[in-house]
Amino acid sequence: MICKSLEGFVIDQCGSDAWAEVRHDLPVPETGFEALRSYDDALSQDVFARACAATDRSHDALLEDLGHWICVHPPLEPVRRLMRFSGTGFVDFLYALDEVPSRIRIALPGLEVPDFHLLQLDPGVFRIRLHWHVPGGGAFLTGVLRAMADDYGTLALIERADCTREDGGWHETLHVSIFDQAHQEPREFRLGASG
Amino acid sequence: MSPVEIGRLLPMMLVFDGTGLIDAVGPTIEKIAPGLVGRSLGDAVRCIHPAIEGRAGAFRAEAGRRLRVELPGEMRVADGAVRTVFRGVVTSLPNGGGLLDLALGADPMPALRRHGLTARDFGVIDPIVDYLYLIEAHGLLLSEFERLSQRLDQARAAAEAAAVTDKLTGLHNRRAMDAYLLRLSRQRGRSFGLMQLDLDYFKSVNDTLGHAAGDRVLEEVAVILREEVRAGDMVARMGGDEFMLVFEDCTDADLLLAIAERMIARLERPIDWEGHDCRISGSFGITLSDYYDVPDPARLLSDVDAALYEAKRSGRARATLVRPDKAA
Missing domain, CATH: 3.30.70.270 (Reverse transcriptase/Diguanylate cyclase domain)
Known part of the structure; x- marks a missing residue:
């Protein structure tokens, strides 16, 4: 699913020629990635490295833009909707991050997502720690949070702090400061509106 | 506990007194069928199963049992459409009345759409939102699987044709x-x-x-x-x-x-x-x-x-x- 998103992102942003360049001599399926298949980590990493070059972005910048894109790209509206199920406001959404792994597990067993831990430092100030087997989860989440803050109409500052390698995994930290929960009208979201 | 506080915990509840008059309703019931307070249980609630009369005593007698009920005062029921069927359960109260708490059934989607309900219309820890999330994720996965299997079918047909065809002449092999x-x-x-x-x-x-x-x-x-x-x-x-x-x-x-x-x-x-x-x-x-x-x-x-x-x-x-x- 992650590889499929990347494929969609590169094609949407830079055209299918750029994607052809990325997959060039990699064992990427002829007809493109399948969202429901799992691919080898090594292949994913190769594809990401190539995509960085093709889109002229750093690894973190690519992941951040990808996280943002999957929430705002109109054909992926269902993704945004699924995100909005996490809470009625942006703060609820942050609190629900702890539940993301269990949510994903019931919907799509087999998709590995980071563990999240949210800590409220002050009113409106949060620290999110995440742990994943590959680096970049923090950058991706930064993109998602920026998109979803907009979606909820919240004015927030999201910054990446440290990223360290420990016991075979990657620990990353983000800081979220919320200035105004009702900065803008939130985008429309109704339960049961799909289908 | 005040009715407002109860309503916050159980937004789809109705409280009735010993004479069968409705004292209070939760905010979501008010949204679905406004103006039930002060009406009689018999007017406001129809119990489909078990078929009981709309008296306080009859409802109290079924305390703890799962009921199927509908609200004759439900809004936005289009011509020819059926009313929402709720699950319900009664708890007897010391004053001779009771509390009837309602919930949406196995497919909550139609009622959600009909009444424009949001997560705020349900109890804050009610897993219905997760349930809806799952329904939506499930639908997405199904359509993705459908597309995947179509692609596989096409690929298989192409491979089968290629396996029995001579590439140069297009004849069979x-x-x-x-x-x-x-x-x-x-x-x-x-x-x-x-x-x-x-x-x-x-x-x-x-x-x-x-x-x-x-x-x-x-x-x-x-x-x-x-x-x-x-x-x-x-x-x-x-x-x-x-x-x-x-x-x-x-x-x-x-x-x-x-x-x-x-x-x-x-x-x-x-x-x-x-x-x-x-x-x-x-x-x-x-x-x-x-x-x-x-x-x-x-x-x-x-x-x-x-x-x-x-x-x-x-x-x-x-x-x-x-x-x-x-x-x-």
């Missing part, structure tokens, strides 16, 4: 012919003619003009063979410059000989390749399934091959029939 002959020979009482063609002088075209010229010749041969047989007849390139043809429901050896002669005449017309004339001919071996008590494909193929060899030996560019007495 040896694999397809073997399977076809086996199938045909197993159908009792099915007569067919089998014809093998080996091109003559093809090697010299290849040697003098190169493989591109040879490929051009093979393509042209395929066209000729296709044109000289009926649409349903099986034509395969078995490999190299060897072709095999099957004529279903054919018992006429003279007819097959005539067809072979016609094909030879056409094969002998020069084939143009980049301004060069490529000249070939063909030798045919022919047999009929009727010559055999039980047509065994391996036996037929070896007989037709022997007949072809005889045609080659006796001067090429001719067709030879397996002699029935040699077959049998």
